[in-house]
Amino acid sequence: MLSxxxxxxTYNRGTVxxxxxxxxxxxxxxxxxxxxxxxxxxxxxxxLLNIICGSIDVDAGSTLINGVDITRMDDFKRYRKIGxxxxxxxxxxxxEMTILENLSMADNKGKPFxxxxxxxxxxxxxxxxxxxxxxxxxxxxxxxxxGSLSGGQRQALALLMSTLTPIEFLILDEHTAALDPKxxxxxxxxxxxLVRGKGITTVMVTHNLRYATGYGNRLxxxxxGKIILDNKGDDKCKTSIEELLGIFxxxxxxxxx
Amino acid sequence: MDMLISIxxxxxxxxxxxxxxxxxxxxxxxxxxxxxxTYPLGAAITATMIASGINPLLAMLAAIAAxxxxxxxxxxxxxxxxxxxxxxxxxxxxxxYSVNLHIAGKANLPIFNTTTIFNNGxxxxxxxAFLEPYKTLIIIFLVALAAKLLLDWYLKTKSGYLLRxxxxxxxxxxxxxxxxxxxxxxxxxxxxxLVALAGSVMCQxxxxxxxxxxxxxxxxxxxxxxxxxxLFRKLRRVKPTTAVAxxxxxxxxxxxxxxxxxxxxxxxxxxxxxxxxxxxxIAMERRSRRKKLA
Numbered sequence: 001m002l003s004x005x006x007x008x009x010t011y012n013r014g015t016v017x018x019x020x021x022x023x024x025x026x027x028x029x030x031x032x033x034x035x036x037x038x039x040x041x042x043x044x045x046x047x048l049l050n051i052i053c054g055s056i057d058v059d060a061g062s063t064l065i066n067g068v069d070i071t072r073m074d075d076f077k078r079y080r081k082i083g084x085x086x087x088x089x090x091x092x093x094x095x096e097m098t099i100l101e102n103l104s105m106a107d108n109k110g111k112p113f114x115x116x117x118x119x120x121x122x123x124x125x126x127x128x129x130x131x132x133x134x135x136x137x138x139x140x141x142x143x144x145x146x147g148s149l150s151g152g153q154r155q156a157l158a159l160l161m162s163t164l165t166p167i168e169f170l171i172l173d174e175h176t177a178a179l180d181p182k183x184x185x186x187x188x189x190x191x192x193x194l195v196r197g198k199g200i201t202t203v204m205v206t207h208n209l210r211y212a213t214g215y216g217n218r219l220x221x222x223x224x225g226k227i228i229l230d231n232k233g234d235d236k237c238k239t240s241i242e243e244l245l246g247i248f249x250x251x252x253x254x255x256x257x
Numbered sequence: 258m259d260m261l262i263s264i265x266x267x268x269x270x271x272x273x274x275x276x277x278x279x280x281x282x283x284x285x286x287x288x289x290x291x292x293x294x295t296y297p298l299g300a301a302i303t304a305t306m307i308a309s310g311i312n313p314l315l316a317m318l319a320a321i322a323a324x325x326x327x328x329x330x331x332x333x334x335x336x337x338x339x340x341x342x343x344x345x346x347x348x349x350x351x352x353x354y355s356v357n358l359h360i361a362g363k364a365n366l367p368i369f370n371t372t373t374i375f376n377n378g379x380x381x382x383x384x385x386a387f388l389e390p391y392k393t394l395i396i397i398f399l400v401a402l403a404a405k406l407l408l409d410w411y412l413k414t415k416s417g418y419l420l421r422x423x424x425x426x427x428x429x430x431x432x433x434x435x436x437x438x439x440x441x442x443x444x445x446x447x448x449x450x451l452v453a454l455a456g457s458v459m460c461q462x463x464x465x466x467x468x469x470x471x472x473x474x475x476x477x478x479x480x481x482x483x484x485x486x487x488l489f490r491k492l493r494r495v496k497p498t499t500a501v502a503x504x505x506x507x508x509x510x511x512x513x514x515x516x517x518x519x520x521x522x523x524x525x526x527x528x529x530x531x532x533x534x535x536x537x538x539i540a541m542e543r544r545s546r547r548k549k550l551a
Contacts, residue, residue: 115414
């Protein structure tokens, strides 16, 4: 279980660019929930993910994992339990290292990075098997540097790397946004398969309303740092794209656009 | 012939520096100026210890440890105090100038007629007479080779993978639940340990420590790295450590030629700087041309 309690956050406090983003924000995510998050730009979606992962500090409030307060925990320590895939496919992989080297590192997450050989040759078949599941032909390119792969291939690899070891939470930050429609579809299906197969609690930010309604078992809509729609279970299944678009339009009018 | 041997000797010693600079400049993307201080640091420690009759191998180990410690200082300044990379190196380099003077006790410490790795009971007996002129070169080659093999091995370990990852994409290191700052510090320590080792070998080869000997170390190291990497870019089989070693020898050859053909030793640093600029421009030119073709 992951909870954010009474979160306050203002960017550039005390300057002309002061931007309040969260004012007493609360959210609890139960185990094995797959939450899709939608909302206009500046609504606080990415800030929400950054606060969960510890990439930014909060002004007040607490972040808890299974009841344990991690508000002051360094970001890299939180990643023992968290996997994250970014919008930019380049963020999740090392471009000058080979697929095999990247996977070997990901496979060693949670264990010491000591002076034993970086790649365990006995694990190569396991990597190959996992790559085959992606269906992108990467299983024959183990010794190719990641920099020469396409964006979709890199993103698929990043997704595989972030879920290769057991994690409790998967954070997806518009991870299909930079891909062409066909590849985005492939990555989304892979994501769903991985999340369901491993029962990972997942938060996915997306601008694609079809993905937001079609995947996951809870849908959150954010606006100006507040949750304005929170549908679970049956309500989530019934939420339609038209309904979401309607709310988006209403908000825009209220904002004077 | 003498000149060739001298170029190879100097080039191989600087190859060790180049391997250190390769770690910071190429892998970590960290322009580390501490090496201008850690190179004479290795020399100062070695000269002082040898002058007081300590085993030269022990002196070399002490130099390596001191270099690593200096790298640690640069790393801590950069990572913990959040000082910019270039400035962190400058701070350590400046401080080391005084430290080196303190260690050696004076600006110039000769160690003639002492036991060094080039002049001791074992070496003097195992080398047959016909190899005598190459004795120094062979020993330097063995030290450089050992450094290269160790570094090659390290870069293939789990820890080495993280070091390569942190320069490539720090976000990956964070998502692997490792502190990127710590990894950077480890890289700086290894780099400066290598550079101090080079200083130790150099002071035994030229048989003195001189406080000014570190000026321009970073430039020579960078030049060697850039020449090596640019030359061998197409040959994937050649390990970067080998490439930068060849780069170092070529660079030393260029400088030696420039001085043979009329430039005085006074102009040494000027030649160094101009050559480095030329190499930089040529390397950039080649890169941009490749971009246009692509």
